Amino acid sequence: DVVMTQSPLSLPVTLGQPASISCRSSQSLADSDGTTYLNWFQQRPGQSPRRLIYKVSIRDSGVPDRFSGSGSGSDFTLKISRVEAEDVGLYYCMQGTHWPATFGQGTKVEIK
Amino acid sequence: QIQVQESGPGLVKPSETLSLTCTVSGASISSDYWTWIRQSPGKGLEWIGYINDRGSINSNPSLKSRLTISVDTSKRQLSLKLTSVTAADTAVYYCAKGRTAPVYWGQGTLVTVSS
Helix, strand or coil, X not given: CCCEEEECCEEEECCCCCEEEEEXXXXXXXXXXXXXXXXXXXXXXXXXXXXXXXXXXXXXXXXXXXXXXXXXCCEEEEEECCCCHHHCEEEEEEECCCCCCEECCCEEEEEC | CXXXXXXXXXXXXXXXXXXXXXXXXXXXXXXXXXXXXXXXXCCEEEEEEEECCCCCEEECCCCHHHEXXXXXXXXXXXXXXXXXXXXXXXXXXXXXXXXXXXXXXXXXXXXXXXX
């Protein structure tokens, strides 16, 4: 299985400051058609995961533009330009290129 | 608006079969991939398997021998059956739409395996 490694696992952030989460895969996530199926999910306390970004950088409808995704191959990043209180929770990267799909361990974002 | 809701018994005895249902509203259950995912404290998020619009199933190799996924289009329901459960199968089980980038997750249903 493709191993997804996130860092850091814990991310204390000051309100209004930027935050960045790294996700690395054990092999390239570029599919044979050139598409990279790398997604980011947010899980607020007590809620189910919510997809924020798919195919590396496409934001889902309703996701604030302070969230952005980037990367290629096996190295990806989720950035929050200015953290707000509602951003507290767990963030997961997930690859859908190789079967079975796999998730990162999760990064806990909290307010300092 | 697409809504997804998982349901099933919260407690299953070891060695027995876990059976869950996922009810979908606001979308055609026969026109896309539908996925089961579980989340446990020990293993994090784990992909279980999916069924596509042609009824083809792909299961995580780690669960394949114990897993059955099916769909009842008339009821707009997916079902999951996992046999010979152990404590390691204790988790919150989710149903979601899509295969490569699941969206529209249900709220999940907690299943505890214990005697």
